[in-house]
Amino acid sequence: MDKDSEGSTIDTTLNFEAADSVTSRRSDDVRPMMGNEAMARGAWEAGVQVGAAYPGTPSTEIMEFLSAYPEADVRAQWATNEKVALDVAIGASFAGARALSVMKHVGLNVASDSLMSQTYIGVNGGLVLIVCDDPGIHSSQNEQDTRLYARLAMVPCLEPSDAQEALEFTRLAFTISEEFDTPVLVRSTTRLSHTRSLVEVGERSDIEPTGFKENPHKNVMIPSNARTQHPRLIEREEKLKTYFENSELTKWEKGDKDVGIVTLSTSYVYVKEVLPDASILKLGSSWPLPSNIISEFSRSVKRLIVVEELEPIVEREILSMGIKAEGKAFFPRVGEFSPEVIRDGLETAGILQKQKNKLNIDITPTVRPPVLCAGCPHTSSYMAVKSLDARVAGDIGCYTLAAVEPLQAIDTCVAMGSSIAVATGMAKAGTETKPIIATIGDSTFLHSGIPPLIDAVYNDVNITVILLDNHTTAMTGGQDHAATGRSLRGDETHRVDFEQIVNACGVDWVRIADSYDLANMYQTFREAVEFKGVSVVISDRPCVLDPVKIRGETLVVNQSNCVACQACMNLGCPSLVWSDEMYDGHHKVKIDAETCIGCALCAQLCCTDSISALPKSK
Numbered sequence: 369m370d371k372d373s374e375g376s377t378i379d380t381t382l383n384f385e386a387a388d389s390v391t392s393r394r395s396d397d398v399r400p401m402m403g404n405e406a407m408a409r410g411a412w413e414a415g416v417q418v419g420a421a422y423p424g425t426p427s428t429e430i431m432e433f434l435s436a437y438p439e440a441d442v443r444a445q446w447a448t449n450e451k452v453a454l455d456v457a458i459g460a461s462f463a464g465a466r467a468l469s470v471m472k473h474v475g476l477n478v479a480s481d482s483l484m485s486q487t488y489i490g491v492n493g494g495l496v497l498i499v500c501d502d503p504g505i506h507s508s509q510n511e512q513d514t515r516l517y518a519r520l521a522m523v524p525c526l527e528p529s530d531a532q533e534a535l536e537f538t539r540l541a542f543t544i545s546e547e548f549d550t551p552v553l554v555r556s557t558t559r560l561s562h563t564r565s566l567v568e569v570g571e572r573s574d575i576e577p578t579g580f581k582e583n584p585h586k587n588v589m590i591p592s593n594a595r596t597q598h599p600r601l602i603e604r605e606e607k608l609k610t611y612f613e614n615s616e617l618t619k620w621e622k623g624d625k626d627v628g629i630v631t632l633s634t635s636y637v638y639v640k641e642v643l644p645d646a647s648i649l650k651l652g653s654s655w656p657l658p659s660n661i662i663s664e665f666s667r668s669v670k671r672l673i674v675v676e677e678l679e680p681i682v683e684r685e686i687l688s689m690g691i692k693a694e695g696k697a698f699f700p701r702v703g704e705f706s707p708e709v710i711r712d713g714l715e716t717a718g719i720l721q722k723q724k725n726k727l728n729i730d731i732t733p734t735v736r737p738p739v740l741c742a743g744c745p746h747t748s749s750y751m752a753v754k755s756l757d758a759r760v761a762g763d764i765g766c767y768t769l770a771a772v773e774p775l776q777a778i779d780t781c782v783a784m785g786s787s788i789a790v791a792t793g794m795a796k797a798g799t800e801t802k803p804i805i806a807t808i809g810d811s812t813f814l815h816s817g818i819p820p821l822i823d824a825v826y827n828d829v830n831i832t833v834i835l836l837d838n839h840t841t842a843m844t845g846g847q848d849h850a851a852t853g854r855s856l857r858g859d860e861t862h863r864v865d866f867e868q869i870v871n872a873c874g875v876d877w878v879r880i881a882d883s884y885d886l887a888n889m890y891q892t893f894r895e896a897v898e899f900k901g902v903s904v905v906i907s908d909r910p911c912v913l914d915p916v917k918i919r920g921e922t923l924v925v926n927q928s929n930c931v932a933c934q935a936c937m938n939l940g941c942p943s944l945v946w947s948d949e950m951y952d953g954h955h956k957v958k959i960d961a962e963t964c965i966g967c968a969l970c971a972q973l974c975c976t977d978s979i980s981a982l983p984k985s986k
């Protein structure tokens with residue numbers, strides 16, 4: 369046991385209590401759990417007292433599961449964005465409580481500023497960040513590898529491979545955080561977060577919050593203090609390395625000596641399936657690496673192969689140790705791994721025989737382009753935007769679907785909250801003859817749309833902002849936010865008012881328009897772009913799925929009246945389908961009664977008034 373420069377105690381010969389052990393389990397209570405549920409459980413068992421998150425697939429359910437535990441145990445909340453979520457957790461850690469912050473990989477870009485300072489400060493109560501990556505880009509704007517952040521911030525990055533480990537690693541992360549005075553990352557991926565398996569659960573540890581510890585030298589990151597903390601980080605990293613050398617997180621499975629596989633996370637499970645007899649060194653943390661055990665392992669086998677999803681982080685680190693290793697020569701650096709990908713890689717490496725009778729089933733699914741839901745209130749906003757022949761900076765949310773056919777109404781989409789500043793930049797460039805419009809959802813506006821709106825006003829640009837207020841965070845499954853008036857636990861709470869915020873940002877022209885009143889939408893949008901300066905239209909209608917599935921009167925097309933002009937088809941509504949009846953060589957349209965929610969947008973577009981409510985059966 370030794371003392372670091374700032375007085376925190378670091379024990380490099382840790383022998384954690386059984387309660388924090390990753391192998392000795394505590395009960396015969398076994399339940400099927402999704403990885404995300406298991407991580408929430410692990411945090412709860414660790415005695416977490418404060419949790420904060422901003423939703424983002426595949427991480428969203430973690431905070432939802434955590435909020436299902438009693439409030440007396442854990443105060444769980446949605447935050448307005450990931451930096452706020454991390455700062456809330458940091459504040460709780462300062463106050464001596466164990467704290468958790470959860471986000472998807474791109475969320476860490478937003479929160480990284482705080483992480484990069486907090487790593488210098490360290491922790492009081494254990495501070496854990498669960499960050500979920502999305503290899504294969506199932507539902508994200510990129511495929512970044514969070515492990516690079518761990519390296520940058522010099523913090524440990526625990527990588528569970530299944531739901532059981534997801535629970536145990538999360539639980540242990542709090543202990544590591546406190547023992548080494550560091551924030552700890554737990555990295556998940558879509559596959560782990562959303563796969564269910566049996567998990568043995570334990571009890572909650574009763575951890576008494578220690579209270580705030582006054583220590584300005586440690587807690588206040590001004591240059592003079594940061595300068596002394598940086599060397600401490602390097603020292604801490606060495607101690608963590610020693611810990612992972614001896615930790616049960618690092619598992620050496622002895623097997624065939626011809627090939628040794630270094631692997632981690634879900635790749636481990638695939639390797640076990642494809643190459644069950646191999647010698648395996650399974651890493652529990654991708655940073656810092658236990659170099660001694662890796663070199664010992666490498667000497668025990670003839671050939672060393674690194675199997676890791678996304679970036680060759682472990683591989684490069686091993687190569688930099690002067691150890692011969694192969695990896696990305698055989699396994700892709702992009703996309704999600706699967707047992708098939710591992711098998712292919714091992715075949716290319718000559719480790720597995722090429723399968724002669726490989727079952728080659730061509731499963732090319734029918735392409736079904738993603739569409740906005742029937743009755744989605746975003747539809748009319750983009751119809752109105754299209755009528756203006758504008759340059760449109762889009763943002764991230766369900767409404768990004770307006771980029772594809774038939775609406776095709778968005779020219780750019782960068783990252784959450786970017787649209788307004790991108791529109792400002794376009795206006796500043798002075799090259800655009802079309803009106804410039806930014807479209808942004810309600811949750812995204814609160815997340816990171818307010819500073820760019822202030823910026824647009826301050827810098828006096830001529831843009832229109834369409835704030836698509838559907839009263840929820842629809843894209844990630846309908847989470848509440850600061851303007852819904854409900855908390856994560858579903859309790860009533862303060863509700864921020866968009867019109868007031870927009871006014872307070874200095875915008876002189878603000879209108880609220882009913883998204884289901886097409887004529888009014890067209891008119892209001894036109895007036896907005898004619899205004900010189902920053903104008904804002906708040907398109908207002910709740911999402912049709914959340915919080916309750918809206919179901920109005922089903923509509924029907926009077927086939928004898930329909931002249932197949934197909935104007936309604938421009939909505940891209942999935943309830944509008946081709947009829948077998950023809951008019952002048954063109955298909956008429958009919959409405960799928962099962963999915964129509966009766967928004968009546970199509971009826972407003974119909975030039976022959978052929979669409980009306982389905983007569984009620986008596």
Ligand SMILES: Cc1ncc(C[n+]2csc(CCOP(=O)(O)OP(=O)(O)O)c2C)c(N)n1
Binds near residue numbers: 422424509764784844
């Ligand atoms: C930095 C970041 N955090 C989280 C996400 C996940 N995400 C994508 S869109 C979105 C919010 C969408 O809500 P809103 O703006 O209200 O639009 P809606 O989907 O309701 O139309 C979220 C949380 C992300 N892509 N990037």
